[in-house]
Amino acid sequence: EGKLRGKLGYLRVILKTLWHKEKMQVIIQTKGLEVRRNAFMVLLANASQYGFGTVINPDSQLDDGLFEVIIVRRLSVSTLLKMLIKPGPFNPKHIEIFPSTAVTINTIRRVHFQVDGEYKGKVNRVSAGADIVLFPELALSGYPPEDLLLRPSFLHDCELAMQRIA
Secondary structure (H helix, E strand, C coil): CHHHHHHHHHHHHHHHHHHHCCCEEEEEEECCEEEEEEECEEEEECCCEECCCEECCCCCCCCCCCEEEEEECCCCHHHHHHHHHCCCCCCCCCEEEEEECEEEEEEEEEEEEEECCEEEEEEEEEEEECCCCCCCCCCCCCCCCHHHHHCHHHHHHHHHHHHHHC
16 A cells, blocks of 8 residues: 555656646755756656656666656656557757756745755755665675785785775
């Protein structure tokens, strides 16, 4: 019942957005990028599917350390059907996707925001990002290193990998 209620909630928001067809002016700031758009919706996603199985982020990778900021600029029944029936790359004139590790979204007027399932209320600004990321033991080496720890090149490669992640 909880999943159904959640899926119906997502569907209700999408149908309400389609019905009202009211765009919001957004300013999206990620590291090194500021984007100003008129949008129907702005979504943050790490997984490829969002809500009730809708493919909103077709090129997502759960292990890349990024989430995607998805700006829905044009919303139509045909775009929604493509998300549901035949997932694939989106028309960038309709939907833009920006990878990021942190984002701040500002709006001209107050709008309803929900971040990771938590309702934030009707606000002008939200921020999202990771303050700390946890990795399982041996994430850098991939397996118990044992004698590899005696090789300076192995230690150097692990250090480089850790710097890339940080």
